[in-house]
Amino acid sequence: MGAILAQVAVSGILLGGVYALISIGLTLIFGVLRVINFAHGEFLMIAMYASFWLFSRYGLDPYGSIVLVVVLLFLVGLLIQFLVIRPILNASASMQIAATVGLSILLQNLALVTMTANYRSADTALSKAVISVGPLLLGVSRVVAFLVALTITGLLFLFLQRTYLGKAIRCTAQDRTAALLMGINIDRVYLVTFAIGSALVGVAGALLMPLYPVFPTVGTYFVLVAFVVVVLGGLGNLTGALLGGFIIGLVEAFSGFYVPELKEAVYFVVFIAVLLMRPTGLFGVVGAEEVGLK
Amino acid sequence: MSATTRSEGSMFSAYRFIPRRSLVVLAGMAVVVGVLAFTVADKFYLHVLIMMLFYASISSAWNIVGGFAGQLSLGHAAFFGIGAYTSTLLFINFGVSPWIGMLVGASLATIVSGAIGYPSFRLRGPFFTLVTIAFAEVLRLLTLYAHDLTKGSIGISVPFRPAAGNFIFRQVSAYAFVALAFLALTVLVSLWIEHSRLGYYLAAIREDEDAAQALGIDAARYKLVAVLISAFLTALGGTFYAQYIFYIEPFQTFSLDFSVLLAMMAIIGGLGTVWGPVAGAFLVTPLQEILQAELGGALQGLHLVIYGTVLIVVVILLPQGIVPSIAAWAKRTFGQRETRPAASRKEAA
Numbered sequence: 025m026g027a028i029l030a031q032v033a034v035s036g037i038l039l040g041g042v043y044a045l046i047s048i049g050l051t052l053i054f055g056v057l058r059v060i061n062f063a064h065g066e067f068l069m070i071a072m073y074a075s076f077w078l079f080s081r082y083g084l085d086p087y088g089s090i091v092l093v094v095v096l097l098f099l100v101g102l103l104i105q106f107l108v109i110r111p112i113l114n115a116s117a118s119m120q121i122a123a124t125v126g127l128s129i130l131l132q133n134l135a136l137v138t139m140t141a142n143y144r145s146a147d148t149a150l151s152k153a154v155i156s157v158g159p160l161l162l163g164v165s166r167v168v169a170f171l172v173a174l175t176i177t178g179l180l181f182l183f184l185q186r187t188y189l190g191k192a193i194r195c196t197a198q199d200r201t202a203a204l205l206m207g208i209n210i211d212r213v214y215l216v217t218f219a220i221g222s223a224l225v226g227v228a229g230a231l232l233m234p235l236y237p238v239f240p241t242v243g244t245y246f247v248l249v250a251f252v253v254v255v256l257g258g259l260g261n262l263t264g265a266l267l268g269g270f271i272i273g274l275v276e277a278f279s280g281f282y283v284p285e286l287k288e289a290v291y292f293v294v295f296i297a298v299l300l301m302r303p304t305g306l307f308g309v310v311g312a313e314e315v316g317l318k
Numbered sequence: 319m320s321a322t323t324r325s326e327g328s329m330f331s332a333y334r335f336i337p338r339r340s341l342v343v344l345a346g347m348a349v350v351v352g353v354l355a356f357t358v359a360d361k362f363y364l365h366v367l368i369m370m371l372f373y374a375s376i377s378s379a380w381n382i383v384g385g386f387a388g389q390l391s392l393g394h395a396a397f398f399g400i401g402a403y404t405s406t407l408l409f410i411n412f413g414v415s416p417w418i419g420m421l422v423g424a425s426l427a428t429i430v431s432g433a434i435g436y437p438s439f440r441l442r443g444p445f446f447t448l449v450t451i452a453f454a455e456v457l458r459l460l461t462l463y464a465h466d467l468t469k470g471s472i473g474i475s476v477p478f479r480p481a482a483g484n485f486i487f488r489q490v491s492a493y494a495f496v497a498l499a500f501l502a503l504t505v506l507v508s509l510w511i512e513h514s515r516l517g518y519y520l521a522a523i524r525e526d527e528d529a530a531q532a533l534g535i536d537a538a539r540y541k542l543v544a545v546l547i548s549a550f551l552t553a554l555g556g557t558f559y560a561q562y563i564f565y566i567e568p569f570q571t572f573s574l575d576f577s578v579l580l581a582m583m584a585i586i587g588g589l590g591t592v593w594g595p596v597a598g599a600f601l602v603t604p605l606q607e608i609l610q611a612e613l614g615g616a617l618q619g620l621h622l623v624i625y626g627t628v629l630i631v632v633v634i635l636l637p638q639g640i641v642p643s644i645a646a647w648a649k650r651t652f653g654q655r656e657t658r659p660a661a662s663r664k665e666a667a
Contacts (some may be wrong), residue, residue, distance in 0.1 A: 036498075038639075056424050060444040060447075099591050108630055110447060111634045112633060112634060114482075115633070115637060116388075117442070117443030117444055117447075118384075118388065118390040118589065119585075119637050120444075120632050121390055121392075121444060121447055122390075122581065122582070123629070123630050123633040123634065125392075125578055125629070126580070126582070126625075126626045126627070126633065127626065127630060128626070128630030129578070129582075129622050129623075129626035129629070130622075130623055130625075130626025130630065131626075132619075132622070132629055133619035133620070133622035133623045133626065134619075134623050135616075136618065136619035136622075137617055137619050137620055137628070138625060141604040148342075151531070152606045170536075179332060209469045220426055240619075248451070248455065251448055251451075252452075255445070255448060274471075277481070284460075285463050286459065286463055288459050289453070289455075289456050289459040289460060289463070290454050291568070292452045292456045292459070293456060295449075296449060296452050296453065297453045299438075299441060299448065299452070300437045300438070300440075300441075300449070303440075303441055
């Protein structure tokens, strides 16, 4: 029994790494632009399709094509920020949600029309490979996704702490007016932040491709999990998203073990409880849920 | 200070009379729909008409919370699903007439909306929206889980036993009249809210909740009243849907997509206005039904590509929605003719 529980816990933590990777982009965008991108899941879907086609057409392993997918998603982010997000930055929360929900509907169904509803998966050499560590069995793809999630978060953290652009991004997140007064081109900060957030979900898409099939609504499932994760970690809080990912991964693994039919309901209940009791998230700053959101 | 005491118990009293113009529009619409219901022989177009009326009513019901109170709920499918499932389960298991089941379902949805709304209304902006999504998802998952009662993802078929008392009609046009009555009810409730104290409180809350509270408006209380009314009306629509389509299942009735659709119609037409959701539904529904029928499986989803695009364009270019934008345009073009000569006369004098 102890070994089984350890296995469940390890699976949960590995799963959490994937969730964290999807969520970090969402939380970064929210922290800086104060916009919740409801189309974030569709960005993931685009990344997965890109990764899939590169694999099936050109035989590029999803891990090999990761750079291409990231660049593509960075460009998608630039385009969407320019066309959709920039015009609504000062609109009411309702209108911002409406615009990104519209984008989500548009992208999802564009995929349905062009790619059909078929499930497509990339069976790479590593997809089903498993390594055993003592009594535990670890899926190689999951371990890779987990390690990359940690590395990317670390790199992002360094970027935000050490570089000029990173400091400008943090400054804009804290106070856009002050940032503007200090001579920071906040328009460009928004553009770059949105593109980086999109590129991060590009990484996630490429890493998920060996694990999950891609289909037009794949984003809906993951984006709901990502919402849970980012709110749990505190919207805009990067380390919070990482820890939130692990917590939700563990919650899902254990509820999947004990009450398999209700595992999704369990983390939504956790979500509701966190929102109602501590909307700033477990690691958020009190009052953050109201900043710029009125 | 006295604002609070004066408001006690009087939030439902009409603050201003409902303009006769609105009632004339409503009556005119009723006549047109009545004539169409009798004359349209093509079953498909009759179906489109019924769906237009149906979506217009539910979107109007959503608009009471989403528009008037400015609280963007994306969880209204929960109330819709409660309405549909309650009346259907009562009808199938106990032979209770769906007319009565409809009221039971709506009452249940109202209670649930209070239980959800009371804690959730402390949250603002996207946080409120997220919690409404989560509640609807939990209800959907529970409906799937309780498959002994709800038959889970298999769904429930409503047996075809035509009788007025069973809310099942052989004549499809009868559904058009029921839908029309339903739309008239939601529009009248919306008109009455708009011109009552409640409507003014909600407008104040929507524009600036802190300022409204500073003026002595109990924001939590009035938002709660708005969601209770909205949930009741939405659940009525759930029963209508079950009785008209004859089939319900959790993925459709509790889906996030359905909640989004209601919000989308209201936003496209004009958020927080009485006629906005009606106009939005009348524009969007025929597009959906006709494209789905014409293109079928080959290009399913194309109508949603168009919706998504229209929604983004409306939000960016006409954030007020179509109805208020047309009204403003009409005022500009037709209003000026009256004001210009008056102004020049003044200058001359």
